[in-house]
Amino acid sequence: MDARQILCPVDFSDASAHAIAQAAALARWYGARITALHVDTAGRPASTHSRMQKSQHARWTRPSNSACRIAWPCSAWPQQPRASRSCPVLTVPPPAHAASTLPFKQLLCAVDFSDPSLEAVRFAGSLARQAGARLVLMHVLEWPWHEPPAPRLVDLPPAQAAALAEYRRYVEATATARLESVASSDVPPGTPTVAHVGHGKPYEQLLEAARKEGADLIVLGVHGRNALDLSVFGSTTNQLVRGATCPVLTVRR
Numbered sequence: 001m002d003a004r005q006i007l008c009p010v011d012f013s014d015a016s017a018h019a020i021a022q023a024a025a026l027a028r029w030y031g032a033r034i035t036a037l038h039v040d041t042a043g044r045p046a047s048t049h050s051r052m053q054k055s056q057h058a059r060w061t062r063p064s065n066s067a068c069r070i071a072w073p074c075s076a077w078p079q080q081p082r083a084s085r086s087c088p089v090l091t092v093p094p095p096a097h098a099a100s101t102l103p104f105k106q107l108l109c110a111v112d113f114s115d116p117s118l119e120a121v122r123f124a125g126s127l128a129r130q131a132g133a134r135l136v137l138m139h140v141l142e143w144p145w146h147e148p149p150a151p152r153l154v155d156l157p158p159a160q161a162a163a164l165a166e167y168r169r170y171v172e173a174t175a176t177a178r179l180e181s182v183a184s185s186d187v188p189p190g191t192p193t194v195a196h197v198g199h200g201k202p203y204e205q206l207l208e209a210a211r212k213e214g215a216d217l218i219v220l221g222v223h224g225r226n227a228l229d230l231s232v233f234g235s236t237t238n239q240l241v242r243g244a245t246c247p248v249l250t251v252r253r
Contacts, residue, residue, distance in 0.1 A: 003030040010038045019092040022247065025102045026090070027066070034066045088123065091241050091248045103131040104216040110206055110240075111139045113178060116221025118186060119253040124219040125187035134192040136213055139179050140202040141171060172197055203239035210246060218248045 008023040010016045020036055027034040109124040111117050121137060128135040153161040179195040187193050198205035210218055222237055241248050 003027075003032045006032050006034040008034060008036050010036045012038075015092075015094045018094065022090070022092045022102070024066075029103055036066070086252055088249055088251045091244075091250070093245055093247070102216075103133070104128075105131065105133045106213055106215045106217075107133050107135045108206065108210050108213055108215040108218045109135060109137050110202070110218070110220040111137050111179060111182060112202075113139070113182070114221065114223075116223055116251065116253040118182065118221070120219050120221035120251040121182055121186045123249075123251045125191055125193075127217075127219070128193075129188040129191050133216075134194070135187060136194045136196060136209065136215070137179055137183055137187075138196045138198060138206060138209055139175050140198040140200065140205045141175060142200065142202055202236045203243065206240055207243050210244060215246050217246055218244055220248070220250060222250045222252050 003026060006023050006027050008016075008020045010020060023034055023036075026032065104127065107124050107128050109117075109121055111121060124135055127133070153165055156164065175197045176195065179197065183193045183195050196209065198209065206218065209215070218240065220237060220240065237250065241250070
């Protein structure tokens with residue numbers, strides 16, 4: 001990971017103040033330039049500019065290489081560099097729920113073996129290597145019988161129970177082997193890496209793993225044209241971003 005330009009939207013809420021503090025810390029870590037952007041829907045540039053100035057002094061310590069910018073809805077994003085609309089996006093939870101530190105030391109990367117998720121693995125591996133962090137790669141098996149509950153093997157005829165148990169073992173072994181292959185091929189050598197296969201709803205299992213591992217950051221690949229739009233994330237990513245207690249970094253391939 002080589003962050004040189006960081007764009008941070010600001011709406012003057014406590015949540016955005018926490019986000020810009022995280023952005024400032026990242027900017028210092030990478031020696032990057034940070035731009036705080038506020039979209040003014042009321043059309044009061046003078047008052048908005050004053051709030052931007054007050055906010056930057058009261059709520060965060062500006063890196064030396066920083067800027068503040070005010071924009072209006074019709075022109076806020078199109079005028080930003082193309083990279084700002086397709087680069088990785090860091091979503092920061094509200095300060096009351098945040099449980100991460102900088103630099104990141106525990107990373108969790110979701111893997112479903114799609115191209116975007118493999119790009120996320122490479123990104124997470126690079127970040128873990130730079131920060132000296134531990135990386136957990138996790139794939140979640142979602143069985144078709146999550147709702148209602150899965151059948152108990154003891155309640156099935158013996159032949160069906162044996163076949164189902166063997167199928168479960170085969171699927172888990174295959175997923176584990178694929179995950180270990182990804183770890184060996186897409187993560188920089190020498191990076192402490194653990195491969196883990198979970199069972200259940202992907203976002204529930206990933207949130208639980210993040211809690212147990214004490215994750216400072218969750219990394220995942222996303223499909224779609226605009227990584228800023230939660231509507232294109234899909235339900236798993238949407239739920240994960242909304243429920244995480246640490247920052248979530250979404251990577252678009």
